[in-house]
Amino acid sequence: MIRVMITDDHLIVREGLRLILETADDIEVVGEAVDGAECLELAAKLNPQVILMDLQMPRMDGITAIEHLRKDFPEIAIVILTTYNEDDLMIRGLQSGARGYLLKDSSRENLLDAIHAAAKGETLLKPEILARVLAPQAQGKPAATTQTESTLTERELEVLQSAARGERNKEIAYKLGITERTVKAHLQSIYQKFGVDSRAAAVAVAAQKGLLGI
Amino acid sequence: MIRVMITDDHLIVREGLRLILETADDIEVVGEAVDGAECLELAAKLNPQVILMDLQMPRMDGITAIEHLRKDFPEIAIVILTTYNEDDLMIRGLQSGARGYLLKDSSRENLLDAIHAAAKGETLLKPEILARVLAPQAQGKPAATTQTESTLTERELEVLQSAARGERNKEIAYKLGITERTVKAHLQSIYQKFGVDSRAAAVAVAAQKGLLGI
DNA sequence: GCGGACATTGTCCGTTCGGACAATATGCCC
DNA sequence: GGGCATATTGTCCGAACGGACAATGTCCGC
Numbered sequence: 001m002i003r004v005m006i007t008d009d010h011l012i013v014r015e016g017l018r019l020i021l022e023t024a025d026d027i028e029v030v031g032e033a034v035d036g037a038e039c040l041e042l043a044a045k046l047n048p049q050v051i052l053m054d055l056q057m058p059r060m061d062g063i064t065a066i067e068h069l070r071k072d073f074p075e076i077a078i079v080i081l082t083t084y085n086e087d088d089l090m091i092r093g094l095q096s097g098a099r100g101y102l103l104k105d106s107s108r109e110n111l112l113d114a115i116h117a118a119a120k121g122e123t124l125l126k127p128e129i130l131a132r133v134l135a136p137q138a139q140g141k142p143a144a145t146t147q148t149e150s151t152l153t154e155r156e157l158e159v160l161q162s163a164a165r166g167e168r169n170k171e172i173a174y175k176l177g178i179t180e181r182t183v184k185a186h187l188q189s190i191y192q193k194f195g196v197d198s199r200a201a202a203v204a205v206a207a208q209k210g211l212l213g214i
Numbered sequence: 215m216i217r218v219m220i221t222d223d224h225l226i227v228r229e230g231l232r233l234i235l236e237t238a239d240d241i242e243v244v245g246e247a248v249d250g251a252e253c254l255e256l257a258a259k260l261n262p263q264v265i266l267m268d269l270q271m272p273r274m275d276g277i278t279a280i281e282h283l284r285k286d287f288p289e290i291a292i293v294i295l296t297t298y299n300e301d302d303l304m305i306r307g308l309q310s311g312a313r314g315y316l317l318k319d320s321s322r323e324n325l326l327d328a329i330h331a332a333a334k335g336e337t338l339l340k341p342e343i344l345a346r347v348l349a350p351q352a353q354g355k356p357a358a359t360t361q362t363e364s365t366l367t368e369r370e371l372e373v374l375q376s377a378a379r380g381e382r383n384k385e386i387a388y389k390l391g392i393t394e395r396t397v398k399a400h401l402q403s404i405y406q407k408f409g410v411d412s413r414a415a416a417v418a419v420a421a422q423k424g425l426l427g428i
Numbered sequence: 429g430c431g432g433a434c435a436t437t438g439t440c441c442g443t444t445c446g447g448a449c450a451a452t453a454t455g456c457c458c
Numbered sequence: 459g460g461g462c463a464t465a466t467t468g469t470c471c472g473a474a475c476g477g478a479c480a481a482t483g484t485c486c487g488c
Binding site: 429430431432433434435436437438439440441442443444445446447448449450451452453454455456457458 | 459460461462463464465466467468469470471472473474475476477478479480481482483484485486487488
Binding site for chain 4: 153155156178179180181182185186189198
């Protein structure tokens, strides 16, 4: 019996996954978490072998959760389950220690196969994804610097979410109780991490990473 | 037997919905569409009574699809099913003719209740959502102008997607073979349609609407 | 033909933004 | 104690942006 935990912020996705997984007679869904923070809590209590992990969640995003899980529960296999077929997000997830990667438009068979492989300590990757993992900084992508430098801090996330709402630096500063200069500092840090040089592009990247809750 | 069609770009969401719906013995899932365009095609063939409609999809977004459905198949009840508890998106969907609104983190009961209500020609709204619908331009939101004015033109979409890549007006102008002033005109038109006043906010709205392919 | 939607371009001006120089303080881990 | 990450703030400047006045031409449907 493979003990599987589901981490996704959408109830319908969780229910759908649970029902799909229950069609396999060797899989047991032991719990569900709605974000990265709850995932870490439940992982300690429920002792899952495999965690299906969404990457776009509130409170704590999937990448951050994976990094924590790798550190605290290295024996748990993590299968990334996300909407986006986005190169750097996928590669970052795998670099962070995930053992599989599945798009939400994957078939039921693919999903079950990936879980079975993960439970055996193997990783199931589609050939084209494997190729991308093997070719780190292939063509256009700005080649993610290091792991820590590619995750936003809480403060940076606050600033970026405010910017995505169209707020000016002055407005953001007032709401956060800091100066405009500090807002600019956070933004420049964000730009560096995302490899962009404008708030519009930063917002697009954030949306892509699911950091805006949309 | 209520004939229900599902429109969502994620297979797992579709499967999850199908399995949930099949737990009700008076509901029949007659088909699934992956985007607004396919939804229109299948609606003509499958004759559904209720359509569960995601709002964030490629090719044709949910709002546009609803507008077409209202025109071509006014007898079909549409229940919006989306990730976002976003005021103007919700209101626009309902104004466009949807008969219900459900967040993806709704419970199974809520989902089934909404479908039953929609099939009877009724609309099931949570009280707080009803209040917002009844108070059009209540607090901050700029109260969407008209239907046609809320859809971007091809040119505007090109400009906005370029902006989301971090391109400056000058850069966008060069690539599109127009002047910088024209780019600004398109942007201002976009701002008006989206009810924002900055490219960062416009990009966020675009991402939310699924216009950026992410 | 005439209105409407769409695409295009012009100027001026005040505000905002991003980059280039920075520095300081705090808290945590080794 | 010595790093390291994080958060904070300062000034200056050129470029970019958004809004306020606009106007012109095309194409399509009624």
